[in-house]
Amino acid sequence: MSRPTGTTQRGRKTASLPAPGVPFYTPAHTPSTGTATQSTTHDGKPIPTLFTPHKIRGVEFGNRFVVSPMCMYSADDGHLTDFHLVHLGQFALNGAALTIVEATSVTPNGRISPEDSGLWQDSQIAPLKRVADFVHSQGNKIGIQLAHAGRKASTLAPWHVAKRGEHQFAKESEGGWPDNTWSASNIPYAPDWVNPLEMTLDDIKELKDSFVAAAKRAIAAGIDVIEIHGAHGYLMTQFLSPTTNKRTDQYGGSFENRTRLLLEITKEVRAVIPESTPLFLRLSATEWLESANEPSWTVQDTIKLADLLPSLGVDLLDVSSGGNSREQVIKMHSHYQIDLVSQIKKGLREQGSKAAETLQFGAVGMISTAELASEVAQKGGPVEADLVFVARQFLKEPEFVRRVAHNLGVPVRWPNQYHRAQWKPDAKI
Incomplete structure (x- = not known):
């Protein structure tokens, strides 16, 4: 239990209020770290949208920065460890409004690697709650991405692979399950990958039940936001795409059938999480296979979904x-995903969809500068994303939020414990 307001461990009076709702003492951050502390920049301009608060359902974010889920291949039988506490905690400490835990498998055979995060058993709740408590102690929010890797499961962590395609999968002797990977159809990701099992209807029911159970565990751990992983060639993508889904039952063939599993999981997860909890969906908007000679998942399909x-x-x-095929052709540039x-x-506006007004959007991909991050979120700008998802740049610069704020001239709240290190407005960093 946290100590009574206004007292230290030894009972002495203190001017520092404790962070509420966490089982240890740390000073409260009001406002939360990374939040703008005034309504204008240092030179008197309005605060950019990137540093304005944003509320989704019952959750308010102090700014628009989201730490994208990034696999760390460091879990112990699906359980988060002290590594994750330090790794994820640093982003909240440095001002990210929302930090999303890496792709977390809802079943043991859905992990990308034997060292992936999981939420298929109750013992995995406590280490996740420990991370959530720390993030909350900084006044920020934590999410989790619930996932199943499908035919891309049972692979080795990247540093174990000498080069792409060379013994990519994990053998049983390496903790893998190469004979028990699932997919929509019995089609391997590549010739040198394992052959997946085509899921039976019983497997599909088990999968749906597992997503529901994992969502309940996430809420029990104090998670603020649930994201369903429907991207990057993992199981949901494998059902959505006609390149990987060759089923002839109610889960294959037409657009309605190929999207059925994702929509059923989404509906069932929404039903068991609090009304106040935001639900996100990550989707690969295109497979980048437009030049192929067979149908694939395209932006038009994403608009329809x-x-x-x-x-x-x-x-x-x-x-x-x-992420669903090695044959993808991507012309890389700073805005290729944005x-x-x-x-x-x-597309939603042109077809008169109500979703054009009600569905919010997160943008991700190669967002590594203050200018680009600000452009992506700016109200009235060309993109107007509601949240800005950043991945690798946070690995390069855990203090990315504060650096962006400094470069844009935005005064933001630093951690109380770091207040002596704040940059002066004219400092070159």
Whole structure:
């Protein structure tokens, strides 16, 4: 239990109030770290949208920065460890409004690697709650991405692979399960990968039940935001895409059938989490296979799916791309994924969809500068993403939020414990 307001461990009076709702003492951050402390920049301009608060359902974020889920391959039988406490905690400490725990498998065979995070058993709640408590102690929010890797499961952590495609999968002797990976159809990701099992209807029911159970565990651990992983060539993508889904039952064939599993899972997860909890969906908006000679999942399919999401209780579409085929052709540039958000929003408006007004959007991909992060979120700008998802740049600069704020001239709240280190407004960093 946290100590009574206004007292220290030895009972002496203190001017520092404790952070509420956490089982240890740390000073409260009011406002939360990373929040703008005034309504104008140092030179008198309005605060950019990037540093304005944003509320989704019952959760308010102090700014628009989200730490994207990033696999760390460091869990112990699905349990988070002290590594995750330090790794994820640093982002909240440095001002990220929302930090999302890496892809977390809802079943043991859904992990990307044997060292992936999981939420398929109750013992995995406590270490996750420990991370959530620390994030909350900084006044910020924590989310989790619930996932199943499908045919891309049972692989080795990247540093164990000498080069791409060389013994990528984990053998049983390495803790893997190469004979028990699932997919929509019995089609391997590549010739040198394992052959997945085509899921039976019983497997599908088990999967749906596992997503529901994992969502309940996440809420028990204090998670603020749930995200369903429907991107990057993992199991949900494998059902959505006609390149990987060759089923002839109610889960294959037509658009309605190929989207059925994702929509059923979404509906069932929404039903068991609090009304106040935001529900996100990450989707690969395109497979980048437009030049192929067979049908694939495209931006038009994403627009069609996005139209359905608000009625199922999805609050935000986290727009990513690719990952389902080595044949993908991507023309890399700073906006190659960011522009997908604009395309989807435009498509929804053109077809008169209510989702154009109610569905929120997250943009991700190569956001590594203050200028680009600000442009992506700016109200009235070309993208107008509601939240800005950043991944690798946070690994390079855990203090990315504070650096961006400094470069944009925005005064933000630093951790109380770091107040002596604050940069002067004219400092070159």
